[in-house]
Amino acid sequence: VNRPADQPAITAPDFSHGLVTAVVQDDADGAVLMVAHMNQEAYELTRSTGHAWFWSRSRERLWEKGETSGNHLVVRSITIDCDGDALLLRVAPAGPACHTGARSCFHNPVD
Amino acid sequence: VNRPADQPAITAPDFSHGLVTAVVQDDADGAVLMVAHMNQEAYELTRSTGHAWFWSRSRERLWEKGETSGNHLVVRSITIDCDGDALLLRVAPAGPACHTGARSCFHNPVD
Numbered sequence: 001v002n003r004p005a006d007q008p009a010i011t012a013p014d015f016s017h018g019l020v021t022a023v024v025q026d027d028a029d030g031a032v033l034m035v036a037h038m039n040q041e042a043y044e045l046t047r048s049t050g051h052a053w054f055w056s057r058s059r060e061r062l063w064e065k066g067e068t069s070g071n072h073l074v075v076r077s078i079t080i081d082c083d084g085d086a087l088l089l090r091v092a093p094a095g096p097a098c099h100t101g102a103r104s105c106f107h108n109p110v111d
Numbered sequence: 112v113n114r115p116a117d118q119p120a121i122t123a124p125d126f127s128h129g130l131v132t133a134v135v136q137d138d139a140d141g142a143v144l145m146v147a148h149m150n151q152e153a154y155e156l157t158r159s160t161g162h163a164w165f166w167s168r169s170r171e172r173l174w175e176k177g178e179t180s181g182n183h184l185v186v187r188s189i190t191i192d193c194d195g196d197a198l199l200l201r202v203a204p205a206g207p208a209c210h211t212g213a214r215s216c217f218h219n220p221v222d
Binding site: 004006007009010011012021023025029030031032034035047077078079080081082083084086088098099100101102105106107108109110111 | 115117118120121122123132134136140141142143145146158188189190191192193194195197199209210211212213216217218219220221222
């Protein structure tokens with residue numbers, strides 16, 4: 001998706017209001033795999049390592065996706081949304097993204 | 112994505128920890144259009160009207176996407192994630208999803 005020509009480019013996420021939301025999408029077919037959160041350090045680790053890192057709100061610590069399962073996410077691209085508080089990561093997943101073993105965390109249909 | 116057979120089905124989002132994150136994906140081609148948040152009332156309005164409603168954290172009020180622009184989102188399906196705090200809405204958008212006029216809010220590439 002192209003950036004509107006009349007809008008200023010956003011080149012970094014805005015952490016001034018807290019964590020940013022990261023949507024993880026399979027680069028191969030566009031499937032949405034999971035949603036997690038990043039602080040500045042997780043974002044920088046993601047950028048420097050090429051693997052997705054997040055901030056766990058429940059465990060209150062940094063984690064590399066796949067650090068125990070081996071199912072890390074190789075980041076192909078990162079796009080920032082219009083107000084800087086959400087990221088879209090297109091990835092090549094090394095295995096199922098969900099801790100349940102499902103390919104995607106989104107596997108509970110409503111009705 | 113199928114639900115793992117050994118996991119209990121989640122049939123409703125969990126609002127006990129606050130707002131849930133809603134990822135909006137174009138049902139036609141899988142493009143991720145925007146991320147927003149829902150409280151219980153926004154979720155119920157979305158279910159009852161078939162259009163996406165959200166809770167605006169900045170304006171602290173319910174809003175129907177497109178209420179001013181006319182670019183509402185017709186919801187084709189809703190899927191709940193493995194821990195109940197994020198939703199994936201597949202939609203048919205009536206127009207550009209971003210307030211900038213871009214098709215998607217995710218239009219600022221990193222590097």
